[in-house]
Amino acid sequence: MRQRLGVDLAATFNLVGGLVKYLSLAPLVPAAVATGYGESPAPFLLATAIGFFCGWTMERLSYGKKQVGMREGFLVVSLTWLFAAMIGALPYWLTAEVQFASPVDSYFEAMSGFTTTGATIVTDIEGLPHGLAMWRQLTQWLGGMGIIVLALAVLPRLRVGGRQLLETELPGPEIEEMTLRIRETAQRLWLLYIALTALMVAVLSVIAWTGLDATMSFYEAVAHALTTLPTGGFSTRARSLEEFGAASQWAIAFFMVVAGVNFALMYRAFFRRQPRVFVRDEEFRLYLTLLGLGSAVLVVELWSEGVLRGEAAIRHSVVNAVSLMTTTGYASADFNEWPLLAAIVLVALMFVGGSAGSTGGSVKVVRHLLLGRILTRELDQAVHPEVVSRIHLNGRPVDERIVRAISSFVLLYVGVFAVGTLLLIIDAARVDSGLRLLDAVAAAATTLGNVGPAFGFAGPMGSFEPFSDFSKIVMIVLMWVGRLEIIPVAVLLTRSYWRV
Amino acid sequence: MKIVVIGAGQVGSTVVEALHNEHDVTVVDLDEQRLSALAERYDAGVIVGNGASRRTLEEAGVRNAGLLIACTSRDEINIIAAIFSKKIAPATKTVVRTTNEEYLEIWHERELDFDLIVSSERETALAVSGLIGVPAARQTDVFADGQVQIVEFDVDGGQRVIGVPLREAEIPPDSKVASIIRGDSIVVPRGEEKIELGDRIIVIGSPEAAQAWSTIIAPAGRRVEDVVIYGAGRTGLATARVLAEQGIKVRIVEPSLERARTAAEELPDARVFQASGMDAEFIERENINKAQAAVFAMRDDAKNHYAATLVKLHGVPYTIAIVHDAHSVEVFERVGIDRAVNPRMITAEEIVRFAHDPRTQQVTMLEGNRFEILDITVRPESKLLGTPFRDLPRTGALIGAIVRESEAVFPHGDDVLLPGDRVIVFTESKRVSIVEQAL
Numbered sequence: 001m002r003q004r005l006g007v008d009l010a011a012t013f014n015l016v017g018g019l020v021k022y023l024s025l026a027p028l029v030p031a032a033v034a035t036g037y038g039e040s041p042a043p044f045l046l047a048t049a050i051g052f053f054c055g056w057t058m059e060r061l062s063y064g065k066k067q068v069g070m071r072e073g074f075l076v077v078s079l080t081w082l083f084a085a086m087i088g089a090l091p092y093w094l095t096a097e098v099q100f101a102s103p104v105d106s107y108f109e110a111m112s113g114f115t116t117t118g119a120t121i122v123t124d125i126e127g128l129p130h131g132l133a134m135w136r137q138l139t140q141w142l143g144g145m146g147i148i149v150l151a152l153a154v155l156p157r158l159r160v161g162g163r164q165l166l167e168t169e170l171p172g173p174e175i176e177e178m179t180l181r182i183r184e185t186a187q188r189l190w191l192l193y194i195a196l197t198a199l200m201v202a203v204l205s206v207i208a209w210t211g212l213d214a215t216m217s218f219y220e221a222v223a224h225a226l227t228t229l230p231t232g233g234f235s236t237r238a239r240s241l242e243e244f245g246a247a248s249q250w251a252i253a254f255f256m257v258v259a260g261v262n263f264a265l266m267y268r269a270f271f272r273r274q275p276r277v278f279v280r281d282e283e284f285r286l287y288l289t290l291l292g293l294g295s296a297v298l299v300v301e302l303w304s305e306g307v308l309r310g311e312a313a314i315r316h317s318v319v320n321a322v323s324l325m326t327t328t329g330y331a332s333a334d335f336n337e338w339p340l341l342a343a344i345v346l347v348a349l350m351f352v353g354g355s356a357g358s359t360g361g362s363v364k365v366v367r368h369l370l371l372g373r374i375l376t377r378e379l380d381q382a383v384h385p386e387v388v389s390r391i392h393l394n395g396r397p398v399d400e401r402i403v404r405a406i407s408s409f410v411l412l413y414v415g416v417f418a419v420g421t422l423l424l425i426i427d428a429a430r431v432d433s434g435l436r437l438l439d440a441v442a443a444a445a446t447t448l449g450n451v452g453p454a455f456g457f458a459g460p461m462g463s464f465e466p467f468s469d470f471s472k473i474v475m476i477v478l479m480w481v482g483r484l485e486i487i488p489v490a491v492l493l494t495r496s497y498w499r500v
Numbered sequence: 501m502k503i504v505v506i507g508a509g510q511v512g513s514t515v516v517e518a519l520h521n522e523h524d525v526t527v528v529d530l531d532e533q534r535l536s537a538l539a540e541r542y543d544a545g546v547i548v549g550n551g552a553s554r555r556t557l558e559e560a561g562v563r564n565a566g567l568l569i570a571c572t573s574r575d576e577i578n579i580i581a582a583i584f585s586k587k588i589a590p591a592t593k594t595v596v597r598t599t600n601e602e603y604l605e606i607w608h609e610r611e612l613d614f615d616l617i618v619s620s621e622r623e624t625a626l627a628v629s630g631l632i633g634v635p636a637a638r639q640t641d642v643f644a645d646g647q648v649q650i651v652e653f654d655v656d657g658g659q660r661v662i663g664v665p666l667r668e669a670e671i672p673p674d675s676k677v678a679s680i681i682r683g684d685s686i687v688v689p690r691g692e693e694k695i696e697l698g699d700r701i702i703v704i705g706s707p708e709a710a711q712a713w714s715t716i717i718a719p720a721g722r723r724v725e726d727v728v729i730y731g732a733g734r735t736g737l738a739t740a741r742v743l744a745e746q747g748i749k750v751r752i753v754e755p756s757l758e759r760a761r762t763a764a765e766e767l768p769d770a771r772v773f774q775a776s777g778m779d780a781e782f783i784e785r786e787n788i789n790k791a792q793a794a795v796f797a798m799r800d801d802a803k804n805h806y807a808a809t810l811v812k813l814h815g816v817p818y819t820i821a822i823v824h825d826a827h828s829v830e831v832f833e834r835v836g837i838d839r840a841v842n843p844r845m846i847t848a849e850e851i852v853r854f855a856h857d858p859r860t861q862q863v864t865m866l867e868g869n870r871f872e873i874l875d876i877t878v879r880p881e882s883k884l885l886g887t888p889f890r891d892l893p894r895t896g897a898l899i900g901a902i903v904r905e906s907e908a909v910f911p912h913g914d915d916v917l918l919p920g921d922r923v924i925v926f927t928e929s930k931r932v933s934i935v936e937q938a939l
Contacts, residue, residue: 386782388757389764
């Protein structure tokens with residue numbers, strides 16, 4: 001049987017086992033937090049033990065070659081994320097917490113964490129013990145820059161062949177060839193990620209200590225930094241950012257914008273002292289333009305409809321537009337109650353996403369930019385059949401393979417979104433949950449784009465708990481394929497992948 | 501001075517022709533027939549051999565030479581010859597001809613230890629862009645960082661200047677008529693001389709004056725903003741790049757898909773068509789005929805000729821062909837293509853400029869090799885210093901402009917030459933050495 005497969009399953013499971021083994025050490029952090037707050041660390045220690053044992057067994061039962069090939073890479077990444085969410089789910093499920101009684105709910109929460117979605121099934125977040133609350137935040141932080149990228153950066157001898165694993169997990173199309181060694185790239189990305197997280201903790205702590213915002217504290221600062229830079233969106237509060245002061249909200253909005261910027265670009269600007277890369281980068285310029293445009297439309301809409309006025313109108317427009325476009329998913333106000341036009345703008349922003357190479361999800365700004373150019377070119381060639389033109393980005397020609405990949409990605413994205421919406425709406429009719437069409441659209445878009453909140457009962461202040469188990473599983477799959485940008489999972493469904 | 505020339509092709513023989521009277525020239529080439537043809541016409545030593553061989557270079561006398569000119573059609577041979585020359589005799593200056601602009605860039609970065617690198621493509625592109633900038637010009641060149649322009653016009657219009665004595669004609673300020681060519685005779689213009697229809701005139705002046713002359717002689721010629729280039733080879737691409745840098749809208753027609761793709765890749769602002777461009781339907785549909793000028797940079801002179809004629813027939817007012825055969829320039833201009841540019845000729849000019857008197861910074865050849873324009877610094881002991889211009893001896897040479905402290909001055913009768921002045925001089929080629937001695 002094994003002879004007929006074109007994929008080396010043994011090597012795949014061997015590598016996945018190794019990754020699971022190391023990842024199972026992560027719950028030790030919330031174990032420490034729990035101990036510190038006088039809570040029981042048992043569920044976390046148990047999760048580590050189970051995870052480590054499973055990983056170790058998987059590694060032992062399979063015999064790996066020294067390297068996995070490109071083909072196995074897709075399977076390794078896809079499986080690793082499924083297993084990661086399982087490890088993530090263990091602490092939830094193992095606690096006595098009633099909100100996590102169902103294994104589907106636990107798995108949903110863990111997948112939402114690692115994929116940095118931020119959709120939650122919890123209804124009473126403040127009721128969660130500190131250890132568990134911190135675990136939610138930590139899963140997002142680990143998932144933001146990528147579990148495998150982290151492994152590549154810190155593990156001494158991870159048997160990985162080529163850069164394909166890294167590229168599969170990093171968000172956005174790889175337009176510029178990475179010139180550094182994989183390990184070095186991974187280390188630099190994580191270094192910058194850690195530095196920015198630390199900076200954000202510092203900024204929010206200063207806001208807390210100077211008394212600018214009484215609600216903010218060091219604990220909240222750490223918790224929100226851990227979920228802002230990965231564009232995650234889990235909060236320690238059921239009403240998200242609403243309870244925080246204006247200063248904190250502006251600061252968090254700023255860091256959300258930062259998190260949606262290409263990390264390689266920021267690395268060059270800060271560590272190589274080339275700030276001009278920002279001015280020259282076409283994606284960055286469009287990213288800021290779209291953020292500004294989205295916020296402006298909301299300000300005008302909210303102000304003219306009399307929902308909000310003055311600084312509050314501007315702040316809530318900017319914070320929520322930034323939050324949804326960068327796919328973070330915080331909310332500073334219940335936009336569920338905003339007029340329809342505002343809701344439509346917010347759903348549209350969910351499809352924009354962050355920049356390539358950022359921690360943001362969804363389609364990504366650069367794909368929109370290039371798709372615009374691709375369509376312009378197609379229309380031009382319809383009129384002028386002899387015209388030969390290359391798509392350029394930042395003055396450099398883009399490889400035609402990437403051009404094709406972008407068109408098919410967007411097509412796949414829209415297709416998966418449509419199927420997801422359809423399944424949710426059918427299921428809603430089956431169980432009669434009162435889900436409106438816009439709510440279903442928003443729920444599919446928010447999970448596939450790794451955003452977080454939807455509309456209706458799953459709105460920014462609500463919870464995904466009322467969805468049926470089937471709908472939750474649909475959304476778990478959407479979050480998973482959305483984080484991996486569809487293609488790695490989609491190839492697993494083709495016959496040519498498995499054939500020799 | 502002893503000069504060794506590697507390569508006796510078009511560039512080599514043009515260089516030899518310009519230099520053999522004043523210098524001791526030795527030519528190296530593999531082709532014995534070419535060499536003997538050259539030796540028959542000019543007073544030059546010839547050696548049959550490979551220019552990239554050290555023994556041949558020694559034999560040619562590189563050790564005692566003041567200058568080595570490597571101008572074969574092959575870049576690698578030229579570069580190796582120059583490297584060997586630098587090893588054998590570090591004091592010998594080296595000039596290298598290249599077809600690859602990359603070498604030019606590397607040289608500008610001072611990574612190649614040669615005294616001059618000349619790229620045919622780049623020089624041709626600059627020549628074409630000069631012609632497009634002054635549409636009525638037959639030929640044009642700039643001096644002193646672009647402050648002085650020299651232009652050759654065919655007079656086929658311009659009521660303001662025709663038939664009027666020059667001193668009464670309203671000629672643009674900061675310009676002088678250096679020469680009037682009427683049939684086979686040359687008129688050195690004095691104040692009472694008149695320009696006639698059908699004359700060919702040479703004007704020296706500021707770039708603004710050159711453009712003003714262009715509008716006088718060809719009133720319809722407005723600024724060119726839309727150019728079509730046939731052929732995306734190296735010369736075509738170099739020309740497109742230079743034109744695009746000037747903000748001119750460039751369209752490229754190239755039959756090979758691969759080369760069309762390269763063009764689209766390298767020139768984001770150009771519009772590239774993968775087509776032969778030889779059928780009327782395409783020319784009309786894509787409005788090729790609405791372009792203000794067309795440049796033909798294909799490899800085959802005959803194809804350039806046909807395409808230029810076709811495009812002209814469909815209404816493009818100004819056509820420039822880049823020709824490769826030595827005699828094509830005359831053929832093309834005779835049959836109605838507006839201008840023909842020969843890259844090898846242009847390359848040779850650039851090399852000759854360098855080979856002249858070390859004080860001479862730049863030379864342009866006009867009318868074949870009949871005239872030269874020199875850019876030369878006046879010696880402190882020159883007898884001409886301090887004499888007002890109106891009292892200077894009339895020798896058939898004309899000082900068109902003075903570059904004084906990096907600023908161009910267009911002299912009048914009362915001006916005098918000062919020590920340290922650079923002058924732009926127009927003269928017959930056979931009088932170059934006399935002019936150089938006088939200054």
